Amino acid sequence: PEGRRSSGLNAIWVARNRFAVLDKNHVILIKNNKNEITKKIQLANCDELFYAGTGLLLIRENDHISLYDAQQKRSLASVRIGKAKYAIWSNDMNYLSLLAKHQLVICNRKLEQLCIIQENVPVKSGAWDDSGVFIYTTSNHIKYALVNGDHGIIRTLDLPIYITKIKGNSVFCLDREVRPRLLTIDPTEYKFKLALINRKYDE
Structure with a gap:
């Protein structure tokens, strides 16, 4: 099939055959696979769009993020956060981590704030592991955050990295030169805390 072009600040899939485009006038255009505007x-x-699942969008406006129903054209919920740069969903889409320059906000699927973590140095990246723990990086550390707000340092970094995936005790990431790297972490501390929260005392 022939490719089709159009301009926009950002584009996000909202269904198998529909995507949302934020245009330069800050209007959200819902388009089909033929690049035709349907809504x-x-x-x-609105100055940024993030993925939120079928029929939904996360919309950044000023100092908050809204969960927006693209079908019904209405906001379902919102959470305050200073200029979020990234929105990262857990694998099951039950939790959302919003990253701002010095702030990390974890919400549930309904955008209810579960915790907020302030950092003195810039937050760089993050990903959810399979057990529902958010692993993130600052300029000089790999850290963890549990949904109850408990957080801590996993290891120190010599240079900033950008996490792409967490699998077991492996951190898949990119360095500043966009070279893929694989780091190993010790998940003992946060796995122990997670087991206590979930009352799995045998772990």
Whole structure:
């Protein structure tokens, strides 16, 4: 099939055959696979879109993120966070981590805030592991965050890295030169805390 082009600030899939485009006038255009506009959503302050599953969008407006129903054209919920750079869903889509420059906010699927973590140095990246723990990086550390707000340092870094995936005790990441790297972490501390929270005392 022939490729089709159009301009936009950002594009996110909202269904198997539909995607949302944020245009330069901050209008959200819902388009089909033929790049035809099927719906327009006018939101004056929207400056970024993030993925939120079928029929939904995460919309960044000023100092908050909204969960927006693209079908019904209405906001379902919102959470305050200073200029979020990344929105990272857990594998089961039950939890969401929003990353701002010095802040990490973890929410549930309904965008209810579960915890907020402040950092003195910039938050760089993050990913969820299979057990529902958020692993993230700052300029000089790999850290963990549990959904109850408990957090800590896993290991120190010599240079910043950008996490792409967590699998067991392996951290798949990119360095500043965008070279793939594989680091090993010791998950003992956060696995122990997670077991206590989940009352799995045999672990």
